[in-house]
Amino acid sequence: MLNDQFGRQFNYLRLSITDVCNFSCSYCLPNGYQCDTPRNFLNKNEISTLVNAFAELGTKKVRITGGEPCLRNDVTDIIKLCKNTPGIEKVAITTNGFNLLKKIDEFAEAGLDALNVSIDSLNPNLFKLITGHDKLTLILKGIERAVELGIKDIKINAVLAKQFNKNQLKDFLAWVKHHKVTVRFIELMETGDGATFFEENHLSGQTVKAQLLAQGWLQVVRGKLNGPAEEFCHPDYDGRIGLIMPYSKDFCKSCNRLRVSALGKLHLCLFAEQGIDLRELLNEDDTAATVKAIRAAMGNKEISHELGKRLTGATTHLAMLGG
Structure with a gap:
């Protein structure tokens, strides 16, 4: 198992396969994708070497992300590649859902x-x-199809922001009443390009948590492969509500994930100052050397991010590393 100097175990890889996104969300890419980085993204051979290396280090879960990962024509092949890697037990994808209805059948067949x-x-x-x-409407149909196909672990990510928060909790509560999905409210995180939007729109998830507890929702025990979300269930609801609160005390205490960018850089934290370049090792198909490099890097992992001090590291926007 891969450990850091603080005794945390890391069994979860978030793998970005592109930093391109076709949406222009107000909190991430309000002016759309600017194509301000190289676009020689990891190919399937490099991804195979990387995932095999992480699997040797005890990684059990891989999440494919972006940007928008479904903009890559080979995304289904990448899902299948990860699923067929010995040691990997769970393969997930995070998407804006723009072509989910079109692609979900082949994703399910690939083992998502x-x-x-x-x-x-x-x-x-x-x-x-x-x-x-x-x-x-099209995205919601894609989610319905995923349910029909038997994908049981389905989550909806919704950013908490003052600008569009009115009735948000009420609407989502009504929706999960009869949908077996988890809606996760994510506190708006400051990025290098998003300081002004953050100042104007940040909301604490603790307010939502208090409302849920007051309405009889009960906190669920976190699974070993799960991320830092706090999840809640209610006997009268088919679905669940989750909260991701990176500004809360001890948020990083349970950290179990590492990130690799679409250009092959290992990021020990979403808000690290820089990534550690693995590209040459991946290009040489050197799994053993990649394992060694990842292990060596862990000595530099910090105990926590410093978002509370408004230090956002190298993350200019969330699409560059997949959140």
């Missing part, structure tokens, strides 16, 4: 275990205002 879809509002007009796209 878990699906996260970013939906910041169930109001079609507000959804279009936030993302720049009128695709909410």
